Amino acid sequence: MMPVPLQHFLFFAAALFVIGVYGALVRRNIIGILLSIELIVNAVNVNLVAFSRSTSLAPETGQIFALFIIAMAAAAVAVGLAIVLALFRIRKTIFTDQIDLLKG
Amino acid sequence: MDTRFPSEKAYPFDSESSVGMKTEKIFSMQTLDQIFIIAKKIILGVTGHFLPDWACLLTSILISISAIAVLGPFTMMYLTLLERKVIGRMQNRIGPNRVGKWGLLQPFADGIKMLTKEDIVPLEADKVIHFLAPLFIVMPALLVFAVIPFGRNMTAVDLNVGLLFFIAVSSTTTIAIFMASWSSRNKFSLLGGMRSAAQMISYEIPMVLSVVPVIMMAGSLSTNSIVEAQSRWHGLKWFVFTPWGFLGFIIFFLCAVAECNRSPFDLPEGESEIVAGFHTEYSGMKFALFYMAEFMNSFTLSGLAVTLFLGGWQGPFLPSWIWFFLKTYALIFVMIWFRGTLPRVRVDQLMGLAWKFLLPLTLANLLVTGFWYFTSRPVRIAGSMVLLALAFWILTKLNRDVVPEKRVYHFAE
Amino acid sequence: MGISLIAGVATVTLPNIFHATLSLVAALLGIAGIYLILHAEFLAVIQVLLYVGAVVTLIIFAIMLTEGISNKTIAQRNKLGPAAVGGAVVFLAALWGVIRSTPWPIQGGTSENSYATLASLAGSLLGDYIFPFEVISVILIAVLIGAIVIAKKDSV
Numbered sequence: 001m002m003p004v005p006l007q008h009f010l011f012f013a014a015a016l017f018v019i020g021v022y023g024a025l026v027r028r029n030i031i032g033i034l035l036s037i038e039l040i041v042n043a044v045n046v047n048l049v050a051f052s053r054s055t056s057l058a059p060e061t062g063q064i065f066a067l068f069i070i071a072m073a074a075a076a077v078a079v080g081l082a083i084v085l086a087l088f089r090i091r092k093t094i095f096t097d098q099i100d101l102l103k104g
Numbered sequence: 105m106d107t108r109f110p111s112e113k114a115y116p117f118d119s120e121s122s123v124g125m126k127t128e129k130i131f132s133m134q135t136l137d138q139i140f141i142i143a144k145k146i147i148l149g150v151t152g153h154f155l156p157d158w159a160c161l162l163t164s165i166l167i168s169i170s171a172i173a174v175l176g177p178f179t180m181m182y183l184t185l186l187e188r189k190v191i192g193r194m195q196n197r198i199g200p201n202r203v204g205k206w207g208l209l210q211p212f213a214d215g216i217k218m219l220t221k222e223d224i225v226p227l228e229a230d231k232v233i234h235f236l237a238p239l240f241i242v243m244p245a246l247l248v249f250a251v252i253p254f255g256r257n258m259t260a261v262d263l264n265v266g267l268l269f270f271i272a273v274s275s276t277t278t279i280a281i282f283m284a285s286w287s288s289r290n291k292f293s294l295l296g297g298m299r300s301a302a303q304m305i306s307y308e309i310p311m312v313l314s315v316v317p318v319i320m321m322a323g324s325l326s327t328n329s330i331v332e333a334q335s336r337w338h339g340l341k342w343f344v345f346t347p348w349g350f351l352g353f354i355i356f357f358l359c360a361v362a363e364c365n366r367s368p369f370d371l372p373e374g375e376s377e378i379v380a381g382f383h384t385e386y387s388g389m390k391f392a393l394f395y396m397a398e399f400m401n402s403f404t405l406s407g408l409a410v411t412l413f414l415g416g417w418q419g420p421f422l423p424s425w426i427w428f429f430l431k432t433y434a435l436i437f438v439m440i441w442f443r444g445t446l447p448r449v450r451v452d453q454l455m456g457l458a459w460k461f462l463l464p465l466t467l468a469n470l471l472v473t474g475f476w477y478f479t480s481r482p483v484r485i486a487g488s489m490v491l492l493a494l495a496f497w498i499l500t501k502l503n504r505d506v507v508p509e510k511r512v513y514h515f516a517e
Numbered sequence: 518m519g520i521s522l523i524a525g526v527a528t529v530t531l532p533n534i535f536h537a538t539l540s541l542v543a544a545l546l547g548i549a550g551i552y553l554i555l556h557a558e559f560l561a562v563i564q565v566l567l568y569v570g571a572v573v574t575l576i577i578f579a580i581m582l583t584e585g586i587s588n589k590t591i592a593q594r595n596k597l598g599p600a601a602v603g604g605a606v607v608f609l610a611a612l613w614g615v616i617r618s619t620p621w622p623i624q625g626g627t628s629e630n631s632y633a634t635l636a637s638l639a640g641s642l643l644g645d646y647i648f649p650f651e652v653i654s655v656i657l658i659a660v661l662i663g664a665i666v667i668a669k670k671d672s673v
Binding site: 007009010011012014015016017018019020021022023025026027029031032034035036038039042045046049050053059060061063064066067068070071072073074075077078079081082083084085086088089 | 521522525526528529530534537538541544545548551552555556557559560563564567568571572575576578579580582583597598600601602604605606608609612613616617637638640641642646649653656657660661663664665667668670
Binding site: 233264271286301305308325 | 635
């Protein structure tokens, strides 16, 4: 089987990253923003694994970084959702433009 | 991906168990043992004459897939019959006995009935997701069949991460349950879905951790090598005969019962509380698909328990696949026995059991196994003793009887 | 790859947050497939186990706890839409140019020793990378406690 060239993975990851950034910018819902952040994180992971396959480093390096990132993303989501729940209990909304307590 | 096929692997000749047997007998045993593999080889040999190589590969894959695709639903159909028969006997009834001899054709009658029923979709339902949910619940249930070793050389795909694959794929069932419960727009469905998700997440953690001692002992994640690691003592050196293996087996089995939402952990679909839980709004064949997924899950989880702890297809005298199915059906019988015997637990009892009892127990089990296998003798005995004492103390502290506050009935008195 | 991208677009554009989450699942499964292409089986399985099994379940739980069953009428996007599309396209074009113009090493993982096996992965995880590994576990415990404290009912 012919190996897929590195550039394809990079293009894919770049596109996914940009989609995630777009989502994080335009979503009003905090959970929606969290979803977009997941996309961004995954794009980075794909990049790391693809790089580690095609450079002279040990092949494990990229995968282990990706593992750490997955763990951190899971932690971020857990804390983020806890904050969302607390916020919803206090303010009864999870839309970012309605949470303007600090606005003068 | 690992693309080896069972038929390509050499038959590992088991010299230990065949000492003293006559050659002819060994041969017949061997044939019986490998009967499915030989059948597949014959088919491939016939097709190989007039098909190119890639088509042969495709045929080989197709044969494996179709074997599984037939086995899954067939197992499910007869599990329903078995369950009804056994439960009936336990409740002093006879069970289905009208369709065919001993009710053997009952599953087919049920299937036809299901197919002819009206397919009702609630008006307010999210149509697409309501339609997709039954498919997504059957898919993982069928996928996990791929890594179960049904017999010697009879694993469809011998992944080197087979065990993790099983756990990962079966954890996606939660999503399908969420889809079903959310799209039905029904409060009973939603309640059932929430309960189910809470339960499955809670019980997945002790289940995965209870497997880790087995991985330590076998030194591999591939289901095939785990079975191979239990092959000594004429195929009777099962992991369940070690203390940690025994504890792990008990915990794993309890978690498996909870994972496939069976009684006494059937809160997600407790009939007397929330109608039918997440599949309240399903009828006809879609409902049957949910049932199919549930029964196939109980089959595959029993199969995995057999693979990990009860030596898989290892066993003296009988062909390997007969051993596998015997052990699996024994475990399924225990599941049915649970249903016939135990009342449903409360939600707080369910969560307490997972988080306060099973989880600390698995952690202690894991640490003791680690001490035993990777340290020297005095250290391991001392370490294990200290750990066991600590675990006992923690468990008793955590699981004290909760004395409920005296309830005040404001309006009733 | 295409499936992942389409599902990604669906994730950020679908008005219904539950549908968006389900398309995130599709995107994540596609990425697990990409890990398989890259011979990172362990990572693919972990992706399914952690993301699809745990993270998405958490998110759906939060959705069910915070929103009514159906609220298709509320706008899910803010007014940044056009600007964000513009910025995203520019950024993508820039990345595209960089990827095109950089001379990547072409050696590619064709040789057998460039596959990370399970054992070598475990070896480096508990060997070279033991310190980050421990730090991660400390962080996870901190997160566990923190999330419970934040989400607890009487903490505010």
